[in-house]
Amino acid sequence: MERQPVLEGDRLLLRPLRPDDRDALYAVASDREIWAMHPAHDRWRPDVFATFFAEALARGGALAIIERASGEIVGSSQFGEEDPAHPGEIEIGWSFLARRLWGKGWNAEFKRLMLAHALAHYEAAIFQVGEDNVISRRAMENIGGVLIARTRDVERAGRMVRHVTYAITRESFAGAALSPSGSASA
Numbered sequence: 001m002e003r004q005p006v007l008e009g010d011r012l013l014l015r016p017l018r019p020d021d022r023d024a025l026y027a028v029a030s031d032r033e034i035w036a037m038h039p040a041h042d043r044w045r046p047d048v049f050a051t052f053f054a055e056a057l058a059r060g061g062a063l064a065i066i067e068r069a070s071g072e073i074v075g076s077s078q079f080g081e082e083d084p085a086h087p088g089e090i091e092i093g094w095s096f097l098a099r100r101l102w103g104k105g106w107n108a109e110f111k112r113l114m115l116a117h118a119l120a121h122y123e124a125a126i127f128q129v130g131e132d133n134v135i136s137r138r139a140m141e142n143i144g145g146v147l148i149a150r151t152r153d154v155e156r157a158g159r160m161v162r163h164v165t166y167a168i169t170r171e172s173f174a175g176a177a178l179s180p181s182g183s184a185s186a
Helices: 019-029 047-059 107-121 134-142 169-176
Strands: 012-016 062-067 075-077 088-095 122-131 146-156 159-169
Touching: 012 107, 019 047, 019 075, 019 088, 047 062, 047 075, 075 107, 088 107, 088 159, 107 122, 107 134, 107 159, 107 169, 122 146, 134 159, 159 169
Parallel strands: 088 122
Antiparallel strands: 012 062, 062 075, 075 088, 122 159, 146 159
């Protein structure tokens, strides 16, 4: 699967993240409220964001989310690398959107684009969400994510944080359109 495709929706364009996107993406990420419930609650800080951005470029699979009408970067998401322990699935995550787009179907639109691409190659897409991140958990449920019995503990902002895992399968995605609601970062 091409992990950095160009994907076009009605309101959004997703394209590979580039080094010169850093300032425009930080303009979105610098909003502290985006990260208030997120396990990496300090990602609004310039130094923390710089590390996040560098890791996204190095890992590959990172996409800029562009508002088609304005041409502005309004967020980012990533396809993870294949995990040999879980063949047949790919992770979608590291996602965030400008707050002005929350609750208006933009989250569902970019995730729908990414899911259609991923599920053409994999049986399932998974999303790891901070256990206490109620905004992202609600957003996952709004787009049809099903909580599965898999957790992972990850260091975020200087402390260990339990992440729960949601899955959307090829079958469930084909059987239901994603809800236009949804928000936040997942």
